[in-house]
Amino acid sequence: MFEGKDLRFASAGVGGSVALADAMVIPLRQTAVRSWIDRIGELDLVPDLGEDVGSIRWFRGLGTLTALSVCALALLPDFGPVFGAQPALPTEAEFEEARAQMIMPIAFGSDSGKRMAATDTVVALAGSPERPRIELTATLGRGDSFSRVLQRAGVGGGEASLVTSMVSSATPLNGIEPGTPIDIVLGKRTTKNVARPLESVAFRARFDLNLEVSRSGNSLQLIRKPIAVDDTPLRIRGVIGDSLYRSARAAGAPATAIQDYLKVISGRTSLSTLRSSDEFDIIVDYKRAETGEVKVGNLLYAGVDREGRSAIQMLKWTVGETSQWFEASGVGESRGALSRPVNGAITSGFGMRRHPILGYSRMHSGLDFKASYGTPIYAVTDGTVAFAGRKGGYGNFVQLNHGGGLASGYGHMSRFAVTAGTRVRRGQIIGYVGSTGLSTGPHLHYELYRGGRAVNPMSVKFTQRAQLSGNDLARFKGRLNSLKSVKAGAALAPLRPTERVQEKPKREIDRLTQNMDGRPPRG
The missing domain is CATH 3.10.450.350 (Nuclear Transport Factor 2; Chain: A,)
Known part of the structure; x- marks a missing residue:
C-alpha cells in the first residue's frame, strides 16, 4: 500500500501500471548492496576486554590482541652485527708513504720519515765514538x-x-x-x-x-x-694516665719499643695494678749521624715510678751468649724449659681435691694461678695453637702443641688472642685471664700434657731466676746508673757543628762549572 500522490497513478491505465511498478522498485534501489569488507568493518574486533568477560565479543577481542602480538614479535628487527664492505689493505708503497708522516717513540726505534740513500759525500765511520767515562x-x-x-x-x-x-x-x-x-x-x-x-x-x-x-x-x-755519630740513648718519660700505650705514643716513643716495654713490665707485675698517676720510663738505643740520618734501636731500659710503692727497673743485660731482662738488684731470668704462663702465685696444685662448685672430690689435672681479670696469659714455650674455643667446664680454652709429645692447656680465659693453627713464640700473649666455665673467680687453670695424658706441671721446672754477682753485678750497676743519668729528650738536642769535607761534584756539568777555588759558581 502506497501513500500520498503515488496512489493517484493506480487509475491511469497502462501508464499507471508502469508508474506503479516504478514506485515499487524505487525502495529496492535505495537499499545499498553491502560487501564482505563492509560486514567485517561492522564487527567489533577491538572491544574493551574489561567488559563482558567470557562472551563471544570478549573472545573476539582476545583473538585480535593475540594476533597483533604475534605480528609485532614477528616483525622485530635483528640485533646482529651489520656487515659492511671490508676496506682494502694498503699496499707496501702506501704504507711506507703514511709511515713517513708518523712520529715513532724511542722505545720503538724512532725509525720514521723518508728514507734516502747515502750520497758520495757520506763517509762511513770506522767505529762509533765512546763516552770518556x-x-x-x-x-x-x-x-x-x-x-x-x-x-x-x-x-x-x-x-x-x-x-x-x-x-x-x-x-x-x-x-x-x-x-x-x-x-x-x-x-x-x-x-x-x-x-x-x-x-x-x-x-x-x-x-x-x-x-x-x-x-x-x-x-x-x-x-x-x-761519620760522626751521637749514640746518646733516647729516654722518654711521662704520666701513664688513662692508657699507658697512648700516653707513651703521645710522648714520642716508637710503637715497637712500647710493645716490648709492655711485655717486660707485664712480666714483672700486672698491668692492672698500675695507677694513672704512675710514671713510665722508657730508654731505647738511638743514634744520630752528622749527615742527618737517625737509627732507632731496641729497648734498653723499662721502668715505672710508683707512688708509695717500689719502682720497677728492668735492664736488658747479656750473660754469656743470651740477652735477658734483669731487675735493678741483678735478679733476672735464665733460659729454662718452660716459662710461667702468668705472673701470679699458685693457689691449687695437681692431684685430688674437693671441687669448690661441684662439692665432691675429683682429680685436679693442673695448676691454678692467682691473677686479676684481664691479666695477659703467655705461651710457656714455642708451639702451635691446636684448639681455641669453648670447652665444657674449662670455659674459654686454648691448647698448644709444642712437639715431642708435649702440649699445654689454658682455661677460664676471658678472651682469646690467638686462633687455631697460629704459630706462637715463647712469651707471646695467647689470651687474658677470666672466669668462664666452672670457676669461682678470675684465675688461670694451667695443664701440661705428655703423650696426650695430663701430667703434673711441677714435674717440669719453670724458668729459674738468675742472680748476678761480683764483677758482673758491678758492670750491670754501672750500666744501669749510666742509662738513668741520661736526661729525657737529651738525644734530640742539636748536634754540634763539625767541619765537613766538601763533596766532589758527581755530575760532569757541575765539575766543569766549578770555580778554581773549589766553591760552587755564583748565580
Whole structure:
C-alpha cells in the first residue's frame, strides 16, 4: 500500500501500471548492496576486554590482541652485527708513504720519515765514538754479592775481586745493609773487547763509615771516611694516665719499643695494678749521624715510678751468649724449659681435691694461678695453637702443641688472642685471664700434657731466676746508673757543628762549572 500522490497513478491505465511498478522498485534501489569488507568493518574486533568477560565479543577481542602480538614479535628487527664492505689493505708503497708522516717513540726505534740513500759525500765511520767515562749507581739487593753487583755494573772480574777484598778488610761484607746505593765511575777503555777500568767506588758501609775506592795512577786505594755519630740513648718519660700505650705514643716513643716495654713490665707485675698517676720510663738505643740520618734501636731500659710503692727497673743485660731482662738488684731470668704462663702465685696444685662448685672430690689435672681479670696469659714455650674455643667446664680454652709429645692447656680465659693453627713464640700473649666455665673467680687453670695424658706441671721446672754477682753485678750497676743519668729528650738536642769535607761534584756539568777555588759558581 502506497501513500500520498503515488496512489493517484493506480487509475491511469497502462501508464499507471508502469508508474506503479516504478514506485515499487524505487525502495529496492535505495537499499545499498553491502560487501564482505563492509560486514567485517561492522564487527567489533577491538572491544574493551574489561567488559563482558567470557562472551563471544570478549573472545573476539582476545583473538585480535593475540594476533597483533604475534605480528609485532614477528616483525622485530635483528640485533646482529651489520656487515659492511671490508676496506682494502694498503699496499707496501702506501704504507711506507703514511709511515713517513708518523712520529715513532724511542722505545720503538724512532725509525720514521723518508728514507734516502747515502750520497758520495757520506763517509762511513770506522767505529762509533765512546763516552770518556760512565757514572752509574748500583743497589745491593738482599742476598746479593758485593762482587756480583760490581761485575753487573761493568767492572772487570779482576778489579771487582780486588775491590771486594779491600772493602772486606775495612768492614764485614754481610754488615752492609741491603738497599745500599753504590756509586761507580768507569773510565775510558782502550779497545771495545775489554772491560772499562774502574775509577772509583763509593758507598756507605756502616752507619758511621763511608768507604771509597779510587784510582791513583795504576793502583786502587781504599779511603775511609768516618761519620760522626751521637749514640746518646733516647729516654722518654711521662704520666701513664688513662692508657699507658697512648700516653707513651703521645710522648714520642716508637710503637715497637712500647710493645716490648709492655711485655717486660707485664712480666714483672700486672698491668692492672698500675695507677694513672704512675710514671713510665722508657730508654731505647738511638743514634744520630752528622749527615742527618737517625737509627732507632731496641729497648734498653723499662721502668715505672710508683707512688708509695717500689719502682720497677728492668735492664736488658747479656750473660754469656743470651740477652735477658734483669731487675735493678741483678735478679733476672735464665733460659729454662718452660716459662710461667702468668705472673701470679699458685693457689691449687695437681692431684685430688674437693671441687669448690661441684662439692665432691675429683682429680685436679693442673695448676691454678692467682691473677686479676684481664691479666695477659703467655705461651710457656714455642708451639702451635691446636684448639681455641669453648670447652665444657674449662670455659674459654686454648691448647698448644709444642712437639715431642708435649702440649699445654689454658682455661677460664676471658678472651682469646690467638686462633687455631697460629704459630706462637715463647712469651707471646695467647689470651687474658677470666672466669668462664666452672670457676669461682678470675684465675688461670694451667695443664701440661705428655703423650696426650695430663701430667703434673711441677714435674717440669719453670724458668729459674738468675742472680748476678761480683764483677758482673758491678758492670750491670754501672750500666744501669749510666742509662738513668741520661736526661729525657737529651738525644734530640742539636748536634754540634763539625767541619765537613766538601763533596766532589758527581755530575760532569757541575765539575766543569766549578770555580778554581773549589766553591760552587755564583748565580
